[in-house]
Amino acid sequence: MMANTMKSNGIGERDTILRSxxxxxxxxxxxxxxxxAVGLNGAAGKVGNPRERLAVSSIGWDRWxxxxxxxxxxxxxxxxxxxASERRRVVGQRGVGAMSVAKTALxxxxxxxxxxxxxLGKELEQAAEVPVEGVTEPSxxxxxxxxxxxxxxxxxxxxxxxxxxxxIAVSALAGEQQKPGSMMRGVAGRLRSMILPAR
Numbered sequence: 097m098m099a100n101t102m103k104s105n106g107i108g109e110r111d112t113i114l115r116s117x118x119x120x121x122x123x124x125x126x127x128x129x130x131x132x133a134v135g136l137n138g139a140a141g142k143v144g145n146p147r148e149r150l151a152v153s154s155i156g157w158d159r160w161x162x163x164x165x166x167x168x169x170x171x172x173x174x175x176x177x178x179x180a181s182e183r184r185r186v187v188g189q190r191g192v193g194a195m196s197v198a199k200t201a202l203x204x205x206x207x208x209x210x211x212x213x214x215x216l217g218k219e220l221e222q223a224a225e226v227p228v229e230g231v232t233e234p235s236x237x238x239x240x241x242x243x244x245x246x247x248x249x250x251x252x253x254x255x256x257x258x259x260x261x262x263x264i265a266v267s268a269l270a271g272e273q274q275k276p277g278s279m280m281r282g283v284a285g286r287l288r289s290m291i292l293p294a295r
Contacts, residue, residue, distance in 0.1 A: 121171030126260035141230030
């Protein structure tokens with residue numbers, strides 16, 4: 097009886113392709129941003145000629161950008177498809193709606209952070225021959241306007257892995273909410289809130 101109810105509500109259906117797009121896209125988005133901040137920018141800072149460090153980093157980020165865009169697109173398509181597929185559970189199970197709102201807010205924030213870091217990266221790319229200590233660390237000979245961009249990028253580059261990492265955590269919570277026990281408690285809690293008067 098419970099299985100039939102779940103299936104009729106769309107809860108028991110599989111969305112393997114959508115979930116694969118959601119998870120793989122998010123993993124690439126998170127992993128690429130973290131590797132870029134730690135590995136690519138770190139390696140570029142070790143280039144012998146200080147005037148080549150920004151250029152080396154920019155080449156790497158430019159090569160990654162189309163892959164990152166595809167990863168973000170795959171994640172968004174998967175997330176949107178899953179949300180549409182589970183719209184009844186979002187409404188009917190307590191806690192799922194709040195999780196969906198949090199996930200949407202984090203996604204919007206991560207998109208904004210990604211766009212901002214890319215904008216800063218393009219500004220550093222235009223200053224490619226300026227001597228620097230590292231990609232986000234100025235040297236004594238770095239012009240003030242480039243120093244300002246580096247200062248902003250030093251913070252902004254970490255916002256993307258932090259926000260996408262939080263998205264991974266919220267997605268893990270979403271998976272926990274799909275366990276039969278959590279679903280039954282969530283649906284029961286929603287029914288109680290609808291039937292019993294608020295105190």
